[in-house]
Amino acid sequence: MTAPLRLRALFLSLLILVLCLGAWQIAVSGSGATADMDPDYAKLMGQTATTGKSAMPSPLDVGKTIWGHLRDPFYVRGSNDKGIGIQLAYSLGRVTLGYLIAVLVAIPVGFLIGMSPLMGRALDPFIQLLKPVSPLAWMPLALYTIKDSGISSIFVIFICSVWPMLINTAFGVASVRKEWLNVARTLEVGPVRRAFTVILPAAAPTILTGMRISIGIAWLVIVAAEMLVGGTGIGYFVWNEWNNLSITNVITSILVIGVVGMILDQLLAQAQRAVTFPE
Amino acid sequence: MTDRFISVEGISKRYPAPGGRSTTIFEDLWLRVGQGEFVCVIGHSGCGKTTVLNILAGLDQPSDGAILVDGREIRGTSLDRAVIFQGHALLPWKTVLGNVAYAVSSRWRSAGRQEIEARAMRAIAKVGLAGAEHKRPSELSGGMKQRVGIARALAIEPKILLMDEPFSALDALTRGTLQEEARRICRETGQTVYMITHDVDEAIYLADKIVLMTNGPNAKIAEIVENPLPADRRQGDIHHDPNFYAVRNHLIDFLVSRSVTFRDAPPAGWDPRHPPVVRLGSAAAPAAEPASRAA
Ligand SMILES: Nc1ncnc2c1ncn2[C@@H]1O[C@H](COP(=O)(O)OP(=O)(O)OP(=O)(O)O)[C@@H](O)[C@H]1O
Ligand SMILES: [Mg+2]
Numbered sequence: 001m002t003a004p005l006r007l008r009a010l011f012l013s014l015l016i017l018v019l020c021l022g023a024w025q026i027a028v029s030g031s032g033a034t035a036d037m038d039p040d041y042a043k044l045m046g047q048t049a050t051t052g053k054s055a056m057p058s059p060l061d062v063g064k065t066i067w068g069h070l071r072d073p074f075y076v077r078g079s080n081d082k083g084i085g086i087q088l089a090y091s092l093g094r095v096t097l098g099y100l101i102a103v104l105v106a107i108p109v110g111f112l113i114g115m116s117p118l119m120g121r122a123l124d125p126f127i128q129l130l131k132p133v134s135p136l137a138w139m140p141l142a143l144y145t146i147k148d149s150g151i152s153s154i155f156v157i158f159i160c161s162v163w164p165m166l167i168n169t170a171f172g173v174a175s176v177r178k179e180w181l182n183v184a185r186t187l188e189v190g191p192v193r194r195a196f197t198v199i200l201p202a203a204a205p206t207i208l209t210g211m212r213i214s215i216g217i218a219w220l221v222i223v224a225a226e227m228l229v230g231g232t233g234i235g236y237f238v239w240n241e242w243n244n245l246s247i248t249n250v251i252t253s254i255l256v257i258g259v260v261g262m263i264l265d266q267l268l269a270q271a272q273r274a275v276t277f278p279e
Numbered sequence: 280m281t282d283r284f285i286s287v288e289g290i291s292k293r294y295p296a297p298g299g300r301s302t303t304i305f306e307d308l309w310l311r312v313g314q315g316e317f318v319c320v321i322g323h324s325g326c327g328k329t330t331v332l333n334i335l336a337g338l339d340q341p342s343d344g345a346i347l348v349d350g351r352e353i354r355g356t357s358l359d360r361a362v363i364f365q366g367h368a369l370l371p372w373k374t375v376l377g378n379v380a381y382a383v384s385s386r387w388r389s390a391g392r393q394e395i396e397a398r399a400m401r402a403i404a405k406v407g408l409a410g411a412e413h414k415r416p417s418e419l420s421g422g423m424k425q426r427v428g429i430a431r432a433l434a435i436e437p438k439i440l441l442m443d444e445p446f447s448a449l450d451a452l453t454r455g456t457l458q459e460e461a462r463r464i465c466r467e468t469g470q471t472v473y474m475i476t477h478d479v480d481e482a483i484y485l486a487d488k489i490v491l492m493t494n495g496p497n498a499k500i501a502e503i504v505e506n507p508l509p510a511d512r513r514q515g516d517i518h519h520d521p522n523f524y525a526v527r528n529h530l531i532d533f534l535v536s537r538s539v540t541f542r543d544a545p546p547a548g549w550d551p552r553h554p555p556v557v558r559l560g561s562a563a564a565p566a567a568e569p570a571s572r573a574a
Contacts (some may be wrong), residue, residue, distance in 0.1 A: 056532040179368040182338055185356045187385035187435070195383065201372045278417040 019215035021059045028056045056150075057248040065248040066255070080240065084256060087237040091226060092260070094150065094217050094233065098157025100212065107161045107207065110169025111195065114203070120170065127166065135221050139228055144278035149229035153222065159216035162220045168210025172203030212268040219261045283347075284471055285312035285335070285439065288409060290344035301325035301416065304330060305498035307344070307551045308488060315469040317462075319482035321493030323461075323538055329365075329473045332441050335473060336362045348439065358386050360516055361437035363445045367424045369416040376412040379403055379431050381518075386435040402434035403427075405464060406493030409472075422453035433464065440465070442474040458484060459514050479530045481524065484514055487567050491533050500554045501541045504529060507560035 002008070044064035057065075073085025113120040135156045176199050184194045226235025234257060241249035287310040293301040305327040312318050320328050333339035335346060337356035337540075346353045348360070363381075368379050379399040384390065403412050406426040416424055425445060432440055435446075445461075446454045462485055465472055481487050489504040489568050507522040517523055549555070 075473070086341060103381070179364055179366055180370060182362070182364070183370065184369050185338060186336055186362045187359075187382055188358050189385055198370065275372075278415070279371050 024202070025061050027097040028058045040126055055247070057251065057272070061248050062251050062255075067250050069252060069256075071087070078096070082236070084214075084237060084253070087232060087234045088256065088260065090232040091222050091234040094153050094226075095157055095215075095222050095264075097155040099161050099215060099218050101154075101166060102158045103211065105158075106165035106210075108170050110166045110175050111112075111199070113166070113170035114173025115195075116198075120174070127163070131163045131167075136224055136228065139225065146210040149231055153225045153229060153233070156225045157218045157222060161218045164217065165210040168213075169203065169207045172206030175206075176202040201275070201277075205272065208272040208275055210269065212272060214259065214263065215264050215268050219257075219264055223257060281315075282313040283311050284314040284316075284349060285310070285473070286347040287335075288345050288347065289330075290331070290334060290346060292327060292339075293342045295386060303497050304495055305492070308500050309552045309554065310500060310503075312471065312473065312488075314471055316486045317465060317470075317472045318474065318490060319486035319488075320473070320475050320490045320492060321477070321479065321482055321534065322498065323488060323494050323534065324477075326492045326495040326498040326538075328492060329443055332362075332443050332473065332475060335439075336360055336441050338362075344466075349360070356474035357563055358435055359438040359552055361432035361435055363425075363428045363432045363440065363442040363447065364442040365445070365447070366529055367428045369424055369427055371416050374413050374415055375408060375419070375427050375430075376436060378416070378427055382431045383434050399430075399434055402430040405433065406419075406430045417497075421456060423451050425449060425457060429461065429464075440470050440472045440474075442472065444475050444477065454481075455514060461485070462514075478519075479534070481528055482530065483508065484517055488497065489526075489530065489533070491530070491538070493540050497542060498541060499545070501533065501537070501545075501555050502555045504530075504557045504559065507558065514526060525559045526537050529557070 002009075008102065013028070022079060064170075069084045073083045075081075076086065109123075113123055118120060138156055138159050142155045143149065146152050146155065156234040180198050180202055181194070186200045189197065222239065223235035226233035227239045228235075230236050238250055238257075239252045241253065286329065290308050291306045291551055292304040294304065308331065320331070322328055326546045330339060334341050335353070337353050337360065339560045345497050348369065362556050370381065373381060376396065376399055379402055380395050383395045383398045383402075387395065390398075400409070400412065403409060408423060408426050408430065411419070411423065412444065416427070425448075428445070446457055449457065458481060464470070472485075474485065476485075486506055490508065491504065493499050507526065508520050510519060511518065
C-alpha cells in the first residue's frame with residue numbers, strides 16, 4: 001500500500017526543506033568561543049571574530065526578521081524606513097497599473113493584427129525590432145521625458161508586458177478555426193458580435209497564456225527598475241538593505257518577492273483555467 | 280418557379296496553378312432543384328462537391344457563372360441557407376442550448392431571452408436531445424454532436440438545408456437512426472435539402488434526385504438519377520424494393536468506371552446545360568433520356 005502521489009511529494013518537499021535549513025544552520029553557526037584573544041580586540045571585532053560566527057544570518061535569524069515584518073508590515077519611520085508591506089504595495093501598484101495599460105493596448109492591437117494580414121505585416125517590423133530590447137534600456141528615455149521615477153517604472157512595466165500579450169493575442173485571433181468563423185458567417189453575425197462571441201472566446205486561452213507570461217516578466221522587471229530609480233518599492237527595499245548590510249532583510253525580501261510572484265502567477269493560471277474549453 | 284427554386288447556372292471553379300496556369304476543379308455546372316426536393320450529390324473525393332456546397336452557402340464564390348435561389352443571385356451567406364458542416368463545427372465553449380440559441384438569436388435579433396430559449400429547446404427536442412441541453416460538446420458522443428448541428432440548422436427555419444457528409448463519421452447504427460430522423464423532419468416540413476454523401480445506400484434512402492459528378496479536375500455533372508423508390512419507403516426494407524438494385528448498380532457502376540470515362544469522353548449529345556435525367560426501374564424506360572425542359 002502506498003500513499004497517494006501528492007502526499008508523498010509533499011513529504012519529500014518537507015524533507016528537502018528541512019535538509020536545506022539544517023545545512024544552512026550548520027554552515028553559518030560558529031565553533032564556540034575562541035580561547036586566547038586579547039579581550040579588547042575581541043570586544044572590538046564582535047561575535048564574528050570571537051565565536052567564529054559567520055556574517056551570514058542563520059535560518060532562525062531570518063525567521064525572526066520575517067516574524068518582525070509580519071507583525072508590523074506597514075510602519076513608517078521616515079522616508080528611508082518603511083515597512084515591507086508598504087514597499088510591496090508600491091511595487092504591486094506600479095505593476096498593476098503598467099500591466100493594465102498594457103492589457104488595454106495589447107489586446108485591441110493584437111486583435112487588429114490577428115484579423116488583418118495587412119496590419120500584421122505592416123506592424124511586424126516594429127514588433128520584431130522593439131520586442132528584444134531590455135525594458136530597462138527604456139528607463140533613461142522614460143526618466144528624461146516623463147521626469148518622474150514612479151511613472152517611469154510604470155512605463156517600463158508597460159513596455160515589458162505588452163509584447164507577450166500582443167503576440168499571443170495576434171496569434172490566438174489569427175488561428176481561430178475557420179469552421180467556427182464560417183458558423184458565424186452563415187448566421188450573418190456582424191463583425192463586432194463575431195469578435196465578442198466567437199473570436200474572443202476561441203482565442204481566450206492563448207491570450208491568457210500571453211497575460212500569464214507578461215505578469216511574470218513584469219514582476220521580474222519591477223525589482224530591477226526600482227533598484228535603479230530608488231525611492232520606494234520592494235526593489236528599492238532590497239537595495240537599501242544591502243547598503244545597510246542587513247543580509248537578513250535581503251533574504252527576507254527574496255522570499256517575499258518569490259511568494260508574491262507565485263501568487264500573481266497562480267491568479268493568472270486560475271483565470272486561464274476558467275476560459276479554457278475542452279474540445 | 281418552384282421547380283427552379285435553386286438554379287445553378289454554369290458555375291466553374293479555377294485555382295491558380297504553378298507556372299501561371301490554372302487548374303479547373305469543375306466546369307460549366309448546371310442544376311435545378313425544386314422547392315421541397317431532397318437532392319444528394321455523389322462523386323469521388325476531390326471533384327468539388329464541398330466547393331459547390333460552399334458556393335451555395337455563400338462561403339465561396341464561383342470563378343464563372345452564378346447560382347440563383349428563388350430567382351435572386353447568391354451574394355454572400357444568408358440565414359435562409361443553413362449549413363450542417365462535416366466536422367459538426369459546434370462552439371466548444373457553449374453548451375448544447377448555447378450553440379442552438381446562438382443561431383436562434385442571430386435569426387430573430389430582437390427576440391427576448393425566453394423566446395430564444397423556447398425555440399432552441401424545441402429544436403433540441405426535435406432531434407431527440409432533450410435533457411442534454413446543458414452539456415458541452417466535449418461531453419457528447421459523435422452522433423449527439425451531429426444532432427446538435429442538425430438542431431442548430433433547423434432552429435433557424437432555413438429555406439434550404441445544406442449538408443456536407445453529415446453522417447459519414449458515425450457508426451452504422453447511429454447513422455441509420457439519424458438518417459431516419461433527418462428524412463422524417465425534412466418530409467414533415469417540406470425542407471429543400473442539398474446533401475453530399477459518399478454512401479450510395481444513404482443517397483437511395485434519402486434523396487428524391489441523385490446528382491452524379493464525374494472525377495476532377497474538370498469535373499462535370501454527368502447525369503441526374505431520379506429515385507424510383509416509393510416516397511413512404513422505410514429504411515429497414517428498401518433493399519426489398521424491386522428497383523433498389525437497379526439504382527444501386529447504376530450508381531456503383533458510375534462511381535467505379537463511368538465517372539472517369541464520362542469526364543474524358545462524354546457521350547454524344549450530352550449537354551452540360553441539361554444533364555440527362557435517368558429514370559430506372561420497371562415503371563420507366565431503362566435508358567437515359569435527355570431532359571428537354573426549356574430554360
Ligand atoms: N484553396 C485551394 N487552392 C487550390 N485548390 C483547392 C483549394 N481548395 C480546394 N482545392 C481543390 O479543389 C478540389 C475540390 O475540393 P472539394 O473540397 O470541393 O472536394 P470534395 O469533392 O468535397 O472532396 P471530398 O469528397 O474529399 O470532400 C480538390 O481537388 C482540392 O484540391
Ligand atoms: Mg468535401
